[in-house]
Amino acid sequence: MTDNEINNYHTAALFTLEELNTADVDEVTDVTRSTLDLLERMGIIVPVTLADPKTHKPLLFYRRVTQRDIWDLDSSTLNSGEESK
Known part of the structure; x- marks a missing residue:
């Protein structure tokens, strides 16, 4: 992801x-x-889940997953569960 993509993104529609x-x-x-x-x-x-601004009751919505939802895990994080030698 470029800096431009990080700073200029649109949230998926609810x-x-x-x-x-x-x-x-x-x-x-x-x-x-x-x-x-x-x-x-x-x-x-x-x-x-968003709170209704008037009643403060929770409202359930759905949205598509976007690129910003996907975690970029490096290989050291993925292998952190292995025993050290």
Whole structure:
């Protein structure tokens, strides 16, 4: 990542489970919930909790994973669990 990419980034758009519904369906289906669960487990989306500014109650959103979410671990960190000789 370049310095320009680090300093000039856009956060992925937030969405809710309810926004994924079609107009003719009132309830969120099990398929939609299962799909979100699968996408989260695959690391494609992440849950985001924000507080409602008026009520201070937590609101659940999802967003796509971005490059800034991916940790850059060097090889010394990956091998830190090995026994030293």
